[in-house]
Amino acid sequence: xxxxxxxxxxxxxxxxxxxxxxxxxxxxxxxxxxxxxxxxxxxxxxxxxxxxxxxxxxxxxxxxxxxxxxxxxxxxxxxxxxxxxxxxxxxxxxxxxxxxxxxxxxxxxxxxxxxxxxxxxxxxxxxxxxxxxxxxxxxxxxxxxxxxxxxxxxxxxxxxxxxxxxxxxxxxxxxxxxxxxxxxxxxxxxxxxxxxxxxxxxxxxxxxxxxxxxxxxxxxxxxxxxxxxxxxxxxxxxxxxxxxxxxxxxxxxxxxxxxxxxxxxxxxxxxxxxxxxxxxxxxxxxxxxxxxxxxxxxxxxxxxxxxxxxxxxxxxxxxxxxxxxxxxxxxxxxxxxxxxxxxxxxxxx
Ligand code: SAH
Numbered sequence: 001x002x003x004x005x006x007x008x009x010x011x012x013x014x015x016x017x018x019x020x021x022x023x024x025x026x027x028x029x030x031x032x033x034x035x036x037x038x039x040x041x042x043x044x045x046x047x048x049x050x051x052x053x054x055x056x057x058x059x060x061x062x063x064x065x066x067x068x069x070x071x072x073x074x075x076x077x078x079x080x081x082x083x084x085x086x087x088x089x090x091x092x093x094x095x096x097x098x099x100x101x102x103x104x105x106x107x108x109x110x111x112x113x114x115x116x117x118x119x120x121x122x123x124x125x126x127x128x129x130x131x132x133x134x135x136x137x138x139x140x141x142x143x144x145x146x147x148x149x150x151x152x153x154x155x156x157x158x159x160x161x162x163x164x165x166x167x168x169x170x171x172x173x174x175x176x177x178x179x180x181x182x183x184x185x186x187x188x189x190x191x192x193x194x195x196x197x198x199x200x201x202x203x204x205x206x207x208x209x210x211x212x213x214x215x216x217x218x219x220x221x222x223x224x225x226x227x228x229x230x231x232x233x234x235x236x237x238x239x240x241x242x243x244x245x246x247x248x249x250x251x252x253x254x255x256x257x258x259x260x261x262x263x264x265x266x267x268x269x270x271x272x273x274x275x276x277x278x279x280x281x282x283x284x285x286x287x288x289x290x291x292x293x294x295x296x297x298x299x300x301x302x303x304x305x306x307x308x309x310x311x312x313x314x315x316x317x318x319x320x321x322x323x324x325x326x327x328x329x330x331x332x333x334x335x336x337x338x339x340x341x342x343x344x345x346x347x348x349x
Contacts, residue, residue: 002025002028002029002030004018004021004022005022005029005034005037005260008022008257008260008261009037009041009260012220012260012261012262012263013220013261014216014220016213016214016217017213019212019216019217020209020210020212020213022257023209023212023213023216026250026253029253031252031253031256034256034257034287035252035256035286035287035288037256037260038255038256038257038259038260038288039286039287039288041259041260041263041288042259042263042288042290044263045263045264045344046266048333048334049290049334049337049339049341050285050292050329050334050335050336050337051102051266051290051291051292051337051340051341052099052102052291052292052293052294052322052336052337052341053102053103053104053135053268053291053292053294054091054092054095054098054100054102054103054104054293054294054296054318055104055106055293055294055295055296056083056088056091056092056103056104056105056106056296056297057106057107057297057301057302057305058082058083058088058105058107058113058297059080059081059082059083059107059108059110059113060078060080060081060107060108060301060304060305060306061080061082061108061110061112062107062108062109063108063109063110063111064108064109064139064173064174064177065173065174066162066172066174066177067172067173067205067238067239067240068172068201068204068205068232068234068235068238068240068308069235069238069307069308070235070238070306070307070308070309071307072238075237075238077237078237078306079304080304081301081304082110082112082113083297083298083301085120085121085124087298088105088125089124089125089128090298091103091296091298092128092129092132092296093128094318094319095296095318096129096132098318098319098322099338100132100296100338101131101132101133101338101340101341102132102133102134102156102341103125103129103133103134103296104136104137104158104293105121105135105137105138106137106138106158107137107138107139108139109138109139109140110138113138115144115145115148115149116148118138118149118152119149119151119152120152122134122136122152122153122154123152123153126152126153131340133155133156133341133342134153134154134155134156135154135156135158135197136149136154136156136157136158137157137158137159139159140159140181140182141185142188143192146185146192146194147192150192150194154194155194155342156195156197156225156226157189157194157195157196157197158196158197158199158228159182159185159186159189159196159197159198160197160198160200160201160228161179161182161183161199161200161215161218162182162201162204163179163201163204163207163211163214163215164179164200164211164214164218165210165211165215166179166180168204168206168207168208168211169182171205171206172204172205172206186198186222186224190222190348191348192348193347193348194347195226195342195343195345195347196224196225196226197224197225197226197228197266198219198222198224198227198228199224199228199229199230200212200215200229201229201230201231201232201246202229202230202231202232202246202251202254203231203232203244203245203246203247203250204232205232205240205244212254216254216258216261219258219261219262220261223262223345224265225265225266225345225347226265226266226268226343227258227262227265227266227267228267228268228270229251229254229255229258229267229270230251230270230271230272230273231245231246231247231250231251231272231273231276232245232246232308233246233272233275233308233309233310234308234309235306235307235308236309245276247276248273248276248277248280248283251273251276251280251284252283252287253287255267255269255284255288255289256287256288259287260288262345264343264345265343265345266290266291266343267289267290267291268284268289268292268293269281269282269283269284269285269289269292270284270293271293271295271311271312272308275310275311275312281328282329282332285329285332285334286332291341292325292329292336294313294318294321294325295313295314295318295321296318299317302314302315
């Protein structure tokens with residue numbers, strides 16, 4: 001194997017310059033060998049198990065205006081919705097019957113759901129489903145709020161850093177958002193005791209080998225429990241509507257690198273990966289991913305949480321989705337399990 005990849009596998013760390021060199025030379029790397037290695041490493045940690053997370057997209061209101069995102073506040077072409085606590089619980093009931101042991105509550109940054117409202121929803125889910133983990137993905141809040149939600153029973157938090165390069169971060173986000181506060185939120189989450197997920201968009205506009213090297217280097221030092229990456233997909237109502245999408249090959253390449261970097265991380269084969277190629281999620285799993293996040297949102301709102309164009313599974317019934325995935329994953333030699341699937345990396349507290 002390529003000497004830098006060899007080093008990565010042995011020491012799980014590269015210098016920033018080495019990351020950049022590796023990424024600049026990505027076309028020269030034998031992908032079959034890389035994916036085989038990543039798969040072997042994952043089989044040593046999590047075996048052939050694929051964990052499911054039931055995704056509940058409970059609000060598409062957002063106070064932010066991220067230039068890539070279809071639910072940004074300036075998009076006037078989407079119908080906004082919010083789910084009630086009972087509607088959210090109904091999604092969990094459906095998911096629990098289908099064997100899901102993790103529910104992911106995701107939304108835009110919608111402060112209608114204040115600290116207490118979310119705490120109440122978390123408590124109700126944990127009371128009815130004590131065997132399940134609750135993951136939050138609600139964006140940036142203050143540390144006190146993160147602590148309150150943790151005390152209410154939330155187990156995990158997903159907050160992608162999006163890009164670890166300050167200047168690049170500014171090109172993707174409105175002026176009121178900055179990388180420092182994103183990273184501070186990630187530190188707060190970790191210090192609170194959550195299993196924390198971060199990640200970046202592959203092929204986002206203005207991304208370069210140097211910014212990607214910073215992404216990998218940041219992940220190497222932060223050591224998240226979970227890492228979510230997916231290709232950039234333009235959304236037709238955003239300023240980035242005409243930008244080039246990220247590629248399947250690049251996304252698989254980074255999934256595999258992340259698996260070699262953090263053998264014990266939970267890495268999803270994301271919906272965005274399944275959107276750019278019909279077999280994208282299967283290929284993601286073969287390249288080292290071990291999590292799938294099917295949609296549990298009610299059918300009537302699914303086509304409104306449009307972060308990007310042509311998102312898959314906006315019409316499927318949740319049950320069909322589950323059965324279909326079970327078959328697809330079985331065919332490629334892995335096993336979907338009804339387990340919580342906690343990270344092997346210990347939490348801070
Ligand atoms: N408000 C929450 C959830 C954001 S949506 C938060 O701030 O964390 C989840 C993820 O979708 C984002 O973190 C972003 O990385 C991704 N995303 C948004 N728009 C996208 C696009 N056009 N293409 C690919 N990924 C996108």
